[in-house]
Amino acid sequence: MSDRGYLQASNGIRSWLLTTDHKRIGILYAVAVAAFFLLGGLFAMLVRAELAVPGETIMGQDAYNQSFTLHGVVMVFLVIIPAIPGILGNFVLPLQIGARDVAFPRLNLASWYIFMVGAVLALCGWLVVGNVDTGWTFYTPYSSDGSAAVLWLTTAVFIAGFASIFTGLNFIVTVHKMRAPGMTWNRLPLFVWAIYATAIVQVLATPVIGITMVLLFLERLLQIGIFDPALGGDPVLFQHFFWFYSHPAVYIMILPAMGIISELMGTFSRQQVSGYTFIALSSVAIAFLGFLVWGHHMFVAGQSAISSIIFSMLTFLIGIPTGIKVFNWVATMYKGSVWLQTPMLYALMFLFLFAIGGLTGIMVGVLAVDVHLHDTYFIVAHFHYVMMGGAMIALIGGLHYWWPKITGRMYSETAGKIAAGMVFVGFNLTFFTQFVMGSRGMPRRYHDYKQLLAQYPEFAGWHLASSIGSFVLAAGLFMILIYGLRSLRHGPPASANPWGAATLEWTHTAVTPAAHNFHRTPLVTRGPYDYHLAPELFRSEEQAEHPVATNQEDNIRE
Amino acid sequence: MQDRGGFWLPEAASSLAGDVDALFNFVLYTSMVLFAAVIGSTIYLAVRYRRRNQADCPAPFKESKWLEVSWIIIPTVLVVIVFTWGFQLFIRLGVSPPNSYEITVRAAKWNWLFEYPNGARSNVLHVPVRRPVRLRMSSSDVIHSLFVPAFRVKMDVLPGRYTYAWFEATRQDTFPLMCTEYCGQQHSTMLTDVIALSQDKFDTWLESASIDESMPPSARGELLFLQQGCQACHSVDGTPSVGPTLQGIAMSEREFTDGTRAVADDNYLREAILNPAAQVVQGYAPLMPGQYAATLASEEIDALVAYLQVLEVP
Amino acid sequence: MSSVTQGDTLKHYFASAEQQFDAAKMGMWLFLITEVLLFSGMFVAYTVYRVWHPEVFAHASELLDWQLGALNTLVLLASSFTVALSIHFMQQNEKEKVVVLLLITLLCATAFMVVKYFEYTGKFAHGIFPGAGYEPYGESHGKSYADYDIPFAAQFFSIYFIMTGIHGVHVLVGMVLFAWLATRVARGHFSSAYYTPLELTGLYWHLVDIIWIFLFPLLYLI
Numbered sequence A: 001m002s003d004r005g006y007l008q009a010s011n012g013i014r015s016w017l018l019t020t021d022h023k024r025i026g027i028l029y030a031v032a033v034a035a036f037f038l039l040g041g042l043f044a045m046l047v048r049a050e051l052a053v054p055g056e057t058i059m060g061q062d063a064y065n066q067s068f069t070l071h072g073v074v075m076v077f078l079v080i081i082p083a084i085p086g087i088l089g090n091f092v093l094p095l096q097i098g099a100r101d102v103a104f105p106r107l108n109l110a111s112w113y114i115f116m117v118g119a120v121l122a123l124c125g126w127l128v129v130g131n132v133d134t135g136w137t138f139y140t141p142y143s144s145d146g147s148a149a150v151l152w153l154t155t156a157v158f159i160a161g162f163a164s165i166f167t168g169l170n171f172i173v174t175v176h177k178m179r180a181p182g183m184t185w186n187r188l189p190l191f192v193w194a195i196y197a198t199a200i201v202q203v204l205a206t207p208v209i210g211i212t213m214v215l216l217f218l219e220r221l222l223q224i225g226i227f228d229p230a231l232g233g234d235p236v237l238f239q240h241f242f243w244f245y246s247h248p249a250v251y252i253m254i255l256p257a258m259g260i261i262s263e264l265m266g267t268f269s270r271q272q273v274s275g276y277t278f279i280a281l282s283s284v285a286i287a288f289l290g291f292l293v294w295g296h297h298m299f300v301a302g303q304s305a306i307s308s309i310i311f312s313m314l315t316f317l318i319g320i321p322t323g324i325k326v327f328n329w330v331a332t333m334y335k336g337s338v339w340l341q342t343p344m345l346y347a348l349m350f351l352f353l354f355a356i357g358g359l360t361g362i363m364v365g366v367l368a369v370d371v372h373l374h375d376t377y378f379i380v381a382h383f384h385y386v387m388m389g390g391a392m393i394a395l396i397g398g399l400h401y402w403w404p405k406i407t408g409r410m411y412s413e414t415a416g417k418i419a420a421g422m423v424f425v426g427f428n429l430t431f432f433t434q435f436v437m438g439s440r441g442m443p444r445r446y447h448d449y450k451q452l453l454a455q456y457p458e459f460a461g462w463h464l465a466s467s468i469g470s471f472v473l474a475a476g477l478f479m480i481l482i483y484g485l486r487s488l489r490h491g492p493p494a495s496a497n498p499w500g501a502a503t504l505e506w507t508h509t510a511v512t513p514a515a516h517n518f519h520r521t522p523l524v525t526r527g528p529y530d531y532h533l534a535p536e537l538f539r540s541e542e543q544a545e546h547p548v549a550t551n552q553e554d555n556i557r558e
Numbered sequence B: 001m002q003d004r005g006g007f008w009l010p011e012a013a014s015s016l017a018g019d020v021d022a023l024f025n026f027v028l029y030t031s032m033v034l035f036a037a038v039i040g041s042t043i044y045l046a047v048r049y050r051r052r053n054q055a056d057c058p059a060p061f062k063e064s065k066w067l068e069v070s071w072i073i074i075p076t077v078l079v080v081i082v083f084t085w086g087f088q089l090f091i092r093l094g095v096s097p098p099n100s101y102e103i104t105v106r107a108a109k110w111n112w113l114f115e116y117p118n119g120a121r122s123n124v125l126h127v128p129v130r131r132p133v134r135l136r137m138s139s140s141d142v143i144h145s146l147f148v149p150a151f152r153v154k155m156d157v158l159p160g161r162y163t164y165a166w167f168e169a170t171r172q173d174t175f176p177l178m179c180t181e182y183c184g185q186q187h188s189t190m191l192t193d194v195i196a197l198s199q200d201k202f203d204t205w206l207e208s209a210s211i212d213e214s215m216p217p218s219a220r221g222e223l224l225f226l227q228q229g230c231q232a233c234h235s236v237d238g239t240p241s242v243g244p245t246l247q248g249i250a251m252s253e254r255e256f257t258d259g260t261r262a263v264a265d266d267n268y269l270r271e272a273i274l275n276p277a278a279q280v281v282q283g284y285a286p287l288m289p290g291q292y293a294a295t296l297a298s299e300e301i302d303a304l305v306a307y308l309q310v311l312e313v314p
Numbered sequence C: 001m002s003s004v005t006q007g008d009t010l011k012h013y014f015a016s017a018e019q020q021f022d023a024a025k026m027g028m029w030l031f032l033i034t035e036v037l038l039f040s041g042m043f044v045a046y047t048v049y050r051v052w053h054p055e056v057f058a059h060a061s062e063l064l065d066w067q068l069g070a071l072n073t074l075v076l077l078a079s080s081f082t083v084a085l086s087i088h089f090m091q092q093n094e095k096e097k098v099v100v101l102l103l104i105t106l107l108c109a110t111a112f113m114v115v116k117y118f119e120y121t122g123k124f125a126h127g128i129f130p131g132a133g134y135e136p137y138g139e140s141h142g143k144s145y146a147d148y149d150i151p152f153a154a155q156f157f158s159i160y161f162i163m164t165g166i167h168g169v170h171v172l173v174g175m176v177l178f179a180w181l182a183t184r185v186a187r188g189h190f191s192s193a194y195y196t197p198l199e200l201t202g203l204y205w206h207l208v209d210i211i212w213i214f215l216f217p218l219l220y221l222i
């Protein structure tokens, strides 16, 4: 019975493209996002290759400007925003709350298609019109009287936004209405809390980017004069509109990642996640505060000093709920039993990198300091530490963690650890160097720095080191891709609960869950991290190794 | 520039740079201590409590309330300090002293133009040392941003409105000035320098840079050519750049993208400056700014045309 | 076929019809919130420009015909009422009345769009377009349009066209939904036990109505 998991429930390409099974939709997202990540990564490598040595090497100014724009647009709108909710939120969330599916499965599939339409339009903008060179921030008036590709991109972002809205809406309703009996709010796994908080942000913030894109579209098409100063419009107003969404959006990126980290810290420390309530509620606090700080991107943009001061203060407040999470994750290991498997290595790596990214976020939130650091590589380093080092590393850790549940196979632990090491070293070499050159004055979005070398000769060394690091990082990521794909065929079969985790997706489903997840709706009698109440999950090596012997239904305690 | 600054920050040469650096360092080192504490404990705990037996099931441990409270309070105190400090300094960075020397800055794709109170203009910013200088800035096209790392000063330059920045240079030297708001193709070469001079030298320079009505038109044209940043796109020595070289342009035959041809007489040159999009030279993109009709006086156009006429092929 | 029971429409992943209904309703409410936020972006743009240029906005709004606006307000209010009534009759299982009411709603919505059509074309005829095409000319109702060729009047009309345009798209969507619902009700797909789509469309329609209630005074009156 347990071998008839959702993967074999039906066959053929149609069974995938028309599926309403949340698990399969999760995989559709995984495939799409991985492809876009490769594409975004390719553009990143072009950027780094050009900057490796001074002078024009592999491409000219226009090509460079398009590369970083496409890199930013692809990574933000097509990778990191849909990634965790789309892949792991879809796959894991219904399982974790004991539901048979999300509340609106067809809407869920529709979201994926909407997302793909948006993605295709964005790529059309690049391939058909070309000259996409506004930066991912689309600042007017540069965008509103530049390349016509802006029309495609704004449409793409508008449409992809709906996918995000519908995903969020689906999850909110699912969490409210579809929980299994006994799954009270304080028994929700922290990943669910995090996705829930994310969904609130998605629903509340995304419509604003939608309307911003509509206005920008019309500005470019009809010159409506809202944002273009030549027509009496106000470019700073555009920045307000843009960041009103795009700051909350960074919490769409990081909150689910934090949810993954909570799961990993709990499972691999086999200990109650310290400060459960604090972590759960701090997600909600971050989601809420995230709406009030957008102006910190505009300290030198010409907004009034008083707004800058208020935004700076609110920015700092976000550090506090985030700090609560970080400290609690660390404290979770106290008196635990820490198992340093690959997913846990990524969790620890997340702590390291996200702490740097977050603390430098606080640094750039300091008004007088940001004046110097704004639009330098210091900012580039800050956001790569939180986005790549935080969100993407957590995603990679989460994929390793749920891999056995998704595919029914184990990947090679040795390869996993080596790749993790390469990613860690490569990442820090790539981006730590950028902090130094940034605070020394290297501006971002620069095609070249040859002319700066006369006065700042050190830039050459830092850039070269950064480029070398990026190739190490890329090699590490490729290694993950390869051993991951390999494990699909050659990986040893997994057990239903290889990590001894205590949440429902591990305890109450087959190796790969059945099409409808649970044969009987689980009755929840304990918290998500009450390992001491469920010792049967890992007490015997025998059982852990051969879980087929444990019929998952025996675990339902009624 | 002998002074190389420290590891993190470049050389500091303005009256407020030291204060900014002190704050930067305070935040940086506090962050490092916090970071060391977090990562130190992480490593310690991961090693101390590493799993020794797969069947380990440690007793549940409930977090202590005072610990939760302490890590709410300590960060709160820290951010309050940093915020207060940061915003006081920000006010000082924002408000220029009343006796400041005012220079008008005009940014355009992709050059800087500085105008001094006596009407002098230059592409390189000249300032007197030990005297507060206030920049009144605006842009003729898209958003740019003026950044002088050595002064720790940065401010966006917007079209259609003025923004301000001020600093007081503390040392006679040359400091790089960069554009830090993405403004299109040549954003990365929208660079120039700030030259800080003693008051005497500054005054002398100011004299020499002001346009003297008695100069011959072609000499004034040459000055304007530099001041207006034409050389950003046009060479006068034959090397091609973003725009065609202007060496020997007068009376030569030009070919345009629409296939038509014309001889570059006075009127053509005038049109090419005032209305560059009307005829685009074969082999070039229509990148020349259309602003000159608005920003140049007609005598200035005359002077430029006069200058272009003397650029003969040697 | 004639009497729909709960079992027919219960999806397997829901435990009960009640759960299914609650979920649908909550989903709809959330969707309406996103709609409100979408419009609030435009209201912000409106407010900002109104605060910056109050006289221009007051002046330019004279060109909008408040009587047509008021007519449309009444039409929409009436249609909201008929929708509410149709839900009431659905609960009583009086399908014929429901169908009639839905058709009246559809009619009101059409009337609204027709009035809008005349308003729009009336503006276009005088060179009032969104954006750079704004070049008012001619005369009507004793007003010389050229007098309105002042800075920022174009912004007023851009905002007017965008807001009423997006609102109009919502009305069109509503019309499609009502046509679809009327057929389904006529075919007996709904009963007092199950009429979620009708209920949800009703909610949507009330929102479309409420947004107009804000648009009308802001654009036509003040």
Ligand code: HEA
Binding pocket: A137, A250, A251, A253, A254, A296, A297, A315, A316, A318, A319, A320, A322, A323, A324, A326, A354, A355, A357, A358, A359, A360, A361, A362, A364, A365, A366, A370, A373, A374, A375, A379, A382, A383, A386, A387, A390, A391, B034, B038, B074, B075, B076, B078, B079
């Ligand atoms: C995942 C994405 C993500 C995340 C999570 C964050 C998190 C934060 N960001 Fe970041 N940010 C970006 C993505 C992100 N950012 C991007 C993409 C940009 C640039 C966009 C562009 O211009 O292209 C940007 C730019 C940016 C700016 C503008 C800089 C500029 O352009 O001049 C600022 C300024 O305040 C800022 C601040 C912060 C702060 C305070 C946090 C906080 O949330 C961080 C909180 C975390 C911690 C503080 C660390 C953990 C806490 C402790 C260890 C406890 C101790 C803490 C204290 C004592 C405070 N960010």
Ligand code: HEA
Binding pocket: A033, A034, A037, A038, A040, A041, A042, A044, A045, A047, A048, A068, A069, A071, A072, A073, A075, A076, A079, A080, A134, A135, A136, A137, A380, A384, A387, A388, A392, A396, A430, A444, A445, A446, A447, A470, A473, A474, A477, A478, A479, A480, A481
């Ligand atoms: C999610 C967000 C994200 C991510 C992950 C990255 C990843 C990387 N970024 Fe990017 N970056 C941005 C978001 C992101 N970036 C944004 C928003 C900007 C600003 C743009 C702007 O200014 O407009 C920017 C700008 C930016 C710049 C500055 C350009 C400039 O200002 O001139 C640079 C320069 O070094 C850079 C480099 C890199 C590098 C080397 C990586 C590397 O980490 C990339 C490594 C990835 C690969 C090489 C692909 C390999 C992938 C696989 C093998 C697939 C495996 C699949 C799975 C595991 C699922 N980025």
Ligand code: CUA
Binding pocket: B110, B143, B144, B145, B179, B180, B181, B182, B183, B184, B186, B187, B188, B190
């Ligand atoms: Cu000017 Cu960048």
Ligand SMILES: [Cu+2]
Binding pocket: A246, A247, A250, A293, A294, A296, A297
């Ligand atoms: Cu932000």
